[in-house]
Amino acid sequence: MAGSSDYRPFNLAARVVGKRRRLIPAKLKSAIPAIALLLSAVAIVGAITQYHRSITYFLRPLWDTPPKPFTVIPHYYAPNTSMAELCALHGWRARASPRRVFDAVLFNNELDILEIRYRELLPYVHKLVILEANATFTGIPKPLSFAENLERFAFARSKIVYDRLPIATPGSSPGRRREEPFDLEARHRRALNALLRRSAVAGGDVVIMADADEIPSPETVQLLRWCDGVPPVMHLQLENYVYSFEFPVDRGSWRATAHLFSERRTAYQHSRQSDLMLVDAGWHCSFCFREIAEFAFKMKAYSHADRVRRQSFLDPERIQRVVCAGGDLFDMLPEEYTFRDLFTKMGPIPRSASAMHLPSYLIKNAHRFRFLLPGGCLRSG
Numbered sequence: 549m550a551g552s553s554d555y556r557p558f559n560l561a562a563r564v565v566g567k568r569r570r571l572i573p574a575k576l577k578s579a580i581p582a583i584a585l586l587l588s589a590v591a592i593v594g595a596i597t598q599y600h601r602s603i604t605y606f607l608r609p610l611w612d613t614p615p616k617p618f619t620v621i622p623h624y625y626a627p628n629t630s631m632a633e634l635c636a637l638h639g640w641r642a643r644a645s646p647r648r649v650f651d652a653v654l655f656n657n658e659l660d661i662l663e664i665r666y667r668e669l670l671p672y673v674h675k676l677v678i679l680e681a682n683a684t685f686t687g688i689p690k691p692l693s694f695a696e697n698l699e700r701f702a703f704a705r706s707k708i709v710y711d712r713l714p715i716a717t718p719g720s721s722p723g724r725r726r727e728e729p730f731d732l733e734a735r736h737r738r739a740l741n742a743l744l745r746r747s748a749v750a751g752g753d754v755v756i757m758a759d760a761d762e763i764p765s766p767e768t769v770q771l772l773r774w775c776d777g778v779p780p781v782m783h784l785q786l787e788n789y790v791y792s793f794e795f796p797v798d799r800g801s802w803r804a805t806a807h808l809f810s811e812r813r814t815a816y817q818h819s820r821q822s823d824l825m826l827v828d829a830g831w832h833c834s835f836c837f838r839e840i841a842e843f844a845f846k847m848k849a850y851s852h853a854d855r856v857r858r859q860s861f862l863d864p865e866r867i868q869r870v871v872c873a874g875g876d877l878f879d880m881l882p883e884e885y886t887f888r889d890l891f892t893k894m895g896p897i898p899r900s901a902s903a904m905h906l907p908s909y910l911i912k913n914a915h916r917f918r919f920l921l922p923g924g925c926l927r928s929g
Contacts, residue, residue, distance in 0.1 A: 606881055606890070614885040618783065618802065618825035625767045631774040640777035647773050648674035649754040650809075652744050652816060654736050655680040657693050657845060658760045659700070660838055660917065665763045666704045667909040672769040675747050676708045678760075679740040683715035684849035685733045709747040713739045741816035749809050757816055758804035762786055763907065764830040771826075772806055780808045781822040784829035791835055791871045793906050794922045795897045801832035831907065835877065838919055840864045840929040847877060855880065864929065872925040874899060 604611075624637040632642040651673045655662060666676060680694050692712060694701075701708065713736060727735070749755060754772045756764055764784055772778060786801040805821055807814050837843050844862045847855075855878040860866060870877055874897035882893035901922050903911065910917055918924040 608883065609885055609887050609890065612885060615820065616823065618785075619823050620785075621779075621782065621824060621826045623768070623771075623826055623828045631770065634771065635775040635777075638771065638775065638777075640771075640775035643774050643776050647752065647754050648750075649756065649769055649773055650675045650677055650744065650747060650749050651756045651758075652677040652740060653679075653758055653760045654740055655694050655760050656684065656849065657690065657842060658837070659693060659697055660920070661761045661763070661833060661836055662694070663700060664907050664910050664917070665760060666701060668763060668766060668907045669769060670704050670707065672766055672773060673707065674753070675749075676704055677740070677744050677747050678708065678710050679713055679736065679743055680710075681713035681715050681736060683717045683732075685729045685736070686849055687715070687717060687727065687729075687732065688849055689717040690845075690849070709743065711739070711743045711746075737816050737818065744816060751809055751811060753809045755807045755809050755814060756784075756804065757807065757818065758784075759818065761834055761836060762801065762804040762830070762832045764804065764806075765907075768806075768826065768829040778806075778808070779822065779824045780810070780813075782806055782824040782826055783820070783822055785825050785827045786830045786832040787828070789831065789833045789836070790897065791874070792920045792922075792924060793831075793833065793836075793903065793910070794899055794920075794925065795874045796900050797897055798893075799827075804830070804832070833920070836920055838928065840867050840927050843867050843871070843877065843927075868927060871927065 621638070624634055635642040649672060651665075651669055653662075653665075655678050662678075669676075678694060680692055681690075682692060683689050694710065695712065698705075715732065715735075744755065754769075756769070756772075758764070762784075763786075768784060782805065783802045784804040784806060785799055786804060787799055788797040788801040789795055790797055802820075802825055803818050805817075806826075835843060835846065837846070841864075844864070844867065847862060856862065857878075861878065867877065869875075882890055884890040884893060899922070903914075903921055910920060914921055919927060
């Protein structure tokens with residue numbers, strides 16, 4: 549009846565919801581927090597897996613320690629100063645005649661940088677020792693670019709000592725295990741060491757060991773030629789650039805070395821070999837290519853090709869944007885040992901408008917190498 553206190557309106561929705569609620573077993577209800585926790589853990593593990601490299605690099609100051617600092621050798625130079633004066637400023641003695649200098653490099657595909665290197669060093673070196681292979685450190689077949697462009701280097705032909713390193717590429721040797729990138733890189737260096745000895749190097753000669761894009765300055769080579777008392781092995785600190793001389797990174801490039809050759813002790817390496825380092829000794833221009841395709845090729849080719857984590861990294865439009873912005877081709881954080889240095893270097897590399905103190909051949913031929921100078925970030929292809 550309308551006036552009865554026992555009347556309750558019929559609510560179909562409530563009945564249905566109630567039935568649905570009763571469909572969830574009590575044991576399952578009690579497991580819901582554990583399931584949620586498990587799903588959260590899976591999500592966290594997935595995020596860590598996806599961003600493992602970035603997390604590792606960000607936390608590097610906590611788990612890694614910097615290498616032992618170098619003992620720095622000051623570098624003195626001024627125009628119209630005699631070698632006797634310059635040697636004396638370094639605490640060395642001038643020689644009666646210059647040493648022979650052998651420039652030894654591994655070559656991949658850096659034709660423009662190699663030409664600048666050889667033009668810059670030609671008057672001061674005895675031999676230009678160069679090795680290239682038919683495959684990259686990652687086993688990717690590649691053309692013998694230097695051999696195919698010999699005419700471009702005709703100006704230095706009398707000083708060039710060249711050889712090829714044959715590498716078994718996929719499909720060329722059925723059943724042969726594919727070599728690891730760092731093993732292949734080591735084989736390149738052993739082959740270059742053998743080629744260096746075939747170039748008639750002798751005890752007391754200077755051997756410069758570097759990658760093709762690590763260019764010692766003529767002033768540095770002149771010191772090595774004319775001064776007695778230079779260390780038997782020392783590293784060369786190079787001004788570090790990326791993409792072009794518009795993007796100076798730091799002065800942290802140190803792997804290039806100068807050796808006084810010894811038959812027993814001298815071997816081609818690209819790692820730390822001494823605690824001594826001559827400062828301001830030249831230039832290192834990494835990924836300084838003319839064409840976009842060259843960037844993509846090196847990204848896939850060199851020992852750290854695992855940094856290409858997504859195919860989109862090789863997209864030509866992306867590469868062009870990154871180059872002009874001074875960003876990182878591999879979308880990585882800087883490799884630093886302190887949080888201060890890490891935060892300082894995060895983000896794009898600041899542009900430099902200066903073209904001072906660069907290789908003289910580059911400046912004299914700026915019309916040919918516009919892409920390596922301020923304002924020239926746009927690449928062909």
